[in-house]
Amino acid sequence: MTPYGQKSNRVKWIGAPVKYVLFTVMMLTWAFPVIWVILTSFKARTDIFTLPPRIFFNPTVEHYIEAFVRSSDIARGTLNSILVATATTVLTLLVAVPAGYAFSRVTFRFRNQLSFFALMTQMAPPIGLIIPYFFILSRTGMLDSYTGLIAIHMTLTVPFCIWLMITYFQDLPVSLEESAAIDGASPFAAFFRVVLPSTWGGVGVTAIFAFIESWNEFLYAVVLTGSRTKTVPVAIFSFLTTEESLWGPFTATGVTIMAPVIVVALFAQRQMIKGMTLGATKG
Amino acid sequence: MAGVILKAVFKTFGKTTAIKNFSLEIDDGEFVVLVGPSGCGKSTMLRLIAGLETASSGEIYIGDQLVNEVHPRDRDISMVFQNYALYPRMTVYENMSFSLRMRKIPKAEIERIVRQTADLLRIGQLLDRKPGQLSGGQRQRVALGRSIVRNPQVFLFDEPLSNLDAKLRIAMRAELLLLHQRLKTTIIYVTHDQLEAMTMGNRIVVMKDGLIQQVDAPDAVYDQPLNRFVAGFIGSPTMNFIDCRVVSEKGDLYATTPGIRLKIPESHARHAEKYIDQEAILGIRPEHLTVSTNNRHLDAADRFKAVVRVIENAGSEKLVHIRNENDTLVARLERHIRLKTEETVDFTARMDSAHLFDKQTEHTIF
Amino acid sequence: MSKKADPKKVRYEVQWERFGYAMISPSMIFLILVATLPLVSLLIMSFFRIDLTYPLDNGWVGFENYLEMAKDERFWYSIKLTAIYTISTVFLQVAVGLALAMAFFRGFRGQGVMRVSVLLPMILAPVVVGLAWRTLILTPEYGILDYVSILLGFGSKPWLVAPTWAMISVIIIHTWQWTPFAFLVFLASLNAMPQEPLEAALLDTRSAWQRFRYIILPMLQPAIIIVVIFRTMIALRAFAAIFSATGGGPGTATEILNLYAYRVSFNSLDLGYGAALGTVLLLITVGISLFFFRMRRSSTG
Ligand SMILES: Nc1ncnc2c1ncn2[C@@H]1O[C@H](COP(=O)(O)OP(=O)(O)O)[C@@H](O)[C@H]1O
């Protein structure tokens, strides 16, 4: 084999030193805001507004205490977010995984039309959805309900997850199910006993995306939720409404919102990037 | 156990017709091989028999039952796929017992059958492993085992050996034959490898573009190909084809090119009479070309001169590429024969083993 | 093992077709009820006056909302902003993403670290991103970017308070958040590209620019089209980051159509007019995506 590395040394677009400078700038550009939010959340009030900005300081958790203990909004919001995102994820998987499987495997009438339909629902602008949704829910007295929010979050997650699962199922050879059919398994048995156990990885990545989507979602939540079901991305605004900026509790809450996503990203970055770019690179 | 009868089966996918007018009777216990180039419809035919596809028209019988509308699980067949299709998350034992569990066979009975089959295939020690932990050959055996446990009426094999390396493939060929002798179950076996077809089948079905070209015992397919395609497809190195002209001189027929003049044996001559003064294709297998031994005068009726171009030494034999005028031929010679490239050599063709094909229809003339 | 086939049992393909319907119906029913029906209601609502602050006058008004819209300067301004926002963010993402991908493709050490740092912006809550930019990064003097701008001698900028600057800021935020997507897609397609044309290009072309222009760019074209499609769709949905960074302001300086429809519907509670604005956005989105589908089909087929 021709050594791959040798080629890459020859085909060089930019000299190595320039490349590393660029690399550092790029890393800073993208990682810095996140790091800065985290650092600020541990700074004492007096360390936040300093010139020049402080990188070294005595860390404190006072803002976390303030965010979670003094204002009941954040604690409740976090619990609401956990509840909504978890329910959205579970329900999404329940409908999207079977649908993704059928679209990837079964040739039924109107398959292309239906998968196009699923794709189009994902393109629909959220603002166009939320206006009638708000109207309908206000008429049925379902504003500020978990059900309403979970259902509308699923309009975001279901099409995307169907589409993602299709690509995972397509990686499995069809002969698995054919073999199972000859062995006497019904399509359901083949799905549950043969196919699904081989796709848990894909289901996991899909679940991660569904959870993050719902966890981060803002527009629907800000319109539909009230004091009872307010999620944490909505609740975080309470620190910045007045011009007296409470950067401390705000960043503490920001870290709370980002933390689960960052942790997941650290563990599953490879799979997540693959999932994100899959459709784009497969064409 | 049962035979399989196919009557005028057609299968179309949209605009392409994968199987055309396929009729064949397979006897109980027979080992039939479907062979042909990739894309000729072998897998499709096998899948039609399995019930994974539905025939567009025609009838398929397994035993004496018409099975066109019958679900694969009720056809009492089993199939081994090229990629084996082992269930990745199940152990070997679970893989092999899956069909029996689906059929609600008692546990103890399953255990007995699986162990017995595993012993037969010498994979008893692998029962707790997952497919990912097995070598290619072991997976192949597990796939076989999974198809055997049910004791079906017909085995369907779709290129089961083509994912193995050459050595293992030859070993498995023999093992499959032994297995067939032992189980005596009907086997329909698909391969694109003509050598595999020749060595394994009781009968060979040669296919091209969805059409059956010839159905015969291996020797018959080899010695009496029905057309130029079969002649060229079976045998390696492939048969030499030379565009020639049939001429008649003093009551004898000759196949001639600008540089070659070979006498058509009297036994075949009457088939070729219609082609006098017409173009035809002469087919000579490489092993039917030899270096002429004694120095008789050159216009001997089965000789021609040719220049040696390339010599491939295959150990047990030599493949010599030779050239006469515009025709390039391959001769398969014994290893001790010494030749030099660019040397002009006198070759003898065994014309009683040669074939003549119609230039238009490509049907065999003799 | 049964020898006789049960006539009640169906053929394999039929069985699978039924199975297919069973598997997709929950999701399709769900999408019809929770996505399609509301969109139909949106269209219907746009022909009504539904002002929750003066419910007495509510009722069917036909095309009145649309006629009003045609005369509504704020609407046309928001259309203009939407176009500027969408085109500039998509262009910047493709340009910057492509440049970075070209710089970093092939065996670059540190890809693991890079991956996490570029993945993060895309998966963090847009609300947190918008608020963090508004406070920690763009606040005069104390915001890092403003601080750096002062350090470099450019002076403090009215990032979120001057109309033009505010628009630039929200474009920067969006570009910051989503360029990684373009970067990763281009990186993946560059890595998946066949080596031979590149090798040959090394011999045939004089400059790196020629290589890029005549060899790499054509090979990347499908990826670029995909990125443009995905990113346009996302840009048209943009809401949370702008809402949290500027709230659409100052005044209406960053009020893209999304935000305008939101403000009309949920600040003024004029749902009828909001629905008409939403319908226009829906039509724009559908129109653009159909255009893209056609373009993509003609470029691949
Ligand atoms: N499911 C299918 N849909 C459309 N065309 C098919 C399908 N299966 C097979 N074909 C076509 O039928 C022909 C025969 O295919 P196949 O039976 O797989 O050939 P082989 O196994 O001999 O290589 C090919 O031209 C193939 O493209």
Ligand SMILES: [Mg+2]
């Ligand atoms: Mg095949």
